Amino acid sequence: MSPPASVVLLISRGGTGVEASLGGIESAILQQAGDHPPQLLRFSLPAGQGVDAREALARVLSDLAMEGHASIGVTGLFVVPGHEYHVMRRTLRAACEAVPGIQVRVSPALLSTCASLEVVVKALLEGLPTERMPGEAVIFVGHGHRAGRCDLHYQALAHGLNRVDPDVHLACLGGGLSFTGLKSRLLSQGYRRAFLLPLMMSTASHARRDMAGPDPNSWQSRLEAVGMTCTPVFKGLGEYSGIAAWIAGQALKN
Known part of the structure; x- marks a missing residue:
């Protein structure tokens, strides 16, 4: 019997808004894998x-172990190695303890x-809106952490973007890049x-509520209140071909 195909387990947080990102990443995996595609879960x-x-x-x-898999590659759809990423790793460790003999990478x-x-x-920068005109701002909205634990990661990205295109900005819902x-x-x-x-894998709640929702506290509402015209673009990070x-x-x- 031939050995089972390798497995890539894609883990996301929450159940909505990540479908497009997942699809983009899965397509990229299959394209790169060529004639030896992994099983995608x-x-x-x-x-x-x-x-x-x-x-x-x-x-x-446990189901994968019964199919003959001893080692599983795991990819989490997380932007920074912050709280949720480490929650995923802890959950994986606990799950592995219940399935002797299986390892995850x-x-x-x-x-x-x-x-x-x-x-x-x-x-x-390659995926910026094509209808954007010179001198118009682009704002990437990250999740961040209210205590600023991920600020350095976001600040590095903000600097990298703004250095190439001074009209591209990044700020977060929580943390120092306010x-x-x-x-x-x-x-x-x-x-x-x-x-x-959104600088997120998901285009659901945070993007459609906090970034561009109808509530007067959304970023779009607050910017429009001071005279700016805002155009939201609901595109998850997995939809950028280079990121996928x-x-x-x-x-x-893995």
């Missing part, structure tokens, strides 16, 4: 954390190295129009 971590997530993931690993989060940072800068600082910069530079894009290709390469390296 998806797993969505619930919004909370606890026994249910560990047991569900343990069942997935976890790819790093997207913004983990200088090399991946350069890839992300290039991919984002909306308040962003708004001051935009107003001081006299922008009349801005494109808002990088993630695919890391997944297959």
